[in-house]
Amino acid sequence: MIDLVSDWVWGWALSRGTPDPVTEPDGYRIDVGLPAHRVRYVLLDPSSAGPRAGGLTEPGTWLKVCGSAEQVPLSPRWTVEAPEYLMSTGLGPIAATTPPDPYTVELHSTGDVHDAVVRAADGECAAKGRVAVRGRAAVIDVVETDPAHRRRGLGSVVMAELSRAAADRGAVRAVLVATEAGRALYEKLGWKVESPITAAHLAV
Template identity: 60%
Template sequence: MAGLIKAWVHGWALSRGVGIPVAEPDGYRLDVGRPGHRVRYVLADARAVESRARSLKEPGTWLKVSGSRDEVAKTVPPEWEVGPPEYLMSAPIALRPVMAAPEPYRAELVGDGVVTDVVVRAPDGSCAATGRVAIAGGTAVIDQVVTEPEHQRRGLGRFVMRRLDEVAVAAGADRAVLVATEEGRALYLTLGWTVATEITAAHLPEEN
């Protein structure tokens, strides 16, 4: 579990263009530096939530915790907002036959070999679906997989995941990790991914 979390944290930092994660006794700190998301702490054990949350006061601070929503919600002070359940998932990388984009869509790869985007475009050139992979060590970290509402249920999510898998194989990765929403988990389970742990986000909101 510790290895999966470490890979995900470092890959997420690459994907989002933030600084190198800083190891701390209870997990990692990432200095994100964006409105509403100033700093993020990733905790590998829900038992660390109470002391960590009570020591943090700055709006825009986030926790990502390996633990259930119920565990986190009953532990953090009331000023923290707790998000819905998410899931850290993993899958072995496998070389599979190349998959063509579903008609009438076309796909392109954009990236530098460390972070690569798959962009699927509709016939009018608009973006129909996207996904990103960042290679952290020997692990491919999948991020920001989105299918636009008007293009859903056409196999684009499955196609994007296959293309990201191809990129990971070419980069020499042997395992992939991601954090999925409840909806995304259903898709990834059908693609052979397994749930490693529930992930819960909590944050101190900034005033508008």
């Protein structure tokens, strides 16, 4: 679990272009630097959430805790988000994926970050996602399908393209944090839930 969380933290920071994560006694800190997301703490043990949260006061501070909301002691100052899930899968050789007509898929790479975009016939983005590769681990991030193009298998196309890009660059495992809706798709694709994640923030 510790290795998977480390993979996710470092890959997420790479994907989002933040400074490198800082190791803390209870997990990690990422200085995101956005007004509504100033800093993020990722905690491995739900019992550490209360002590950590008690010392945090600045709006735009986020917590991501390995554990369910019932396990995470937080005061009413914190806004708790919908449940999320840390998930993982192994990676191996993956054949190129052909999207259904009339869609096309593109891959754009900048260093170790790779973006897959599925385009509709008119060239508009129908679905997209990103993977950041760090060593032998990959983090899949910001996967979404435009509402007008859902239920056509495009999310699976994006995931296959990102997984193929990561495997081609030497990654042997992948991790992500999924919403409840995303979890269903990823489980169908062979991903496994490793831990519930509780997300909470101090409102701006």
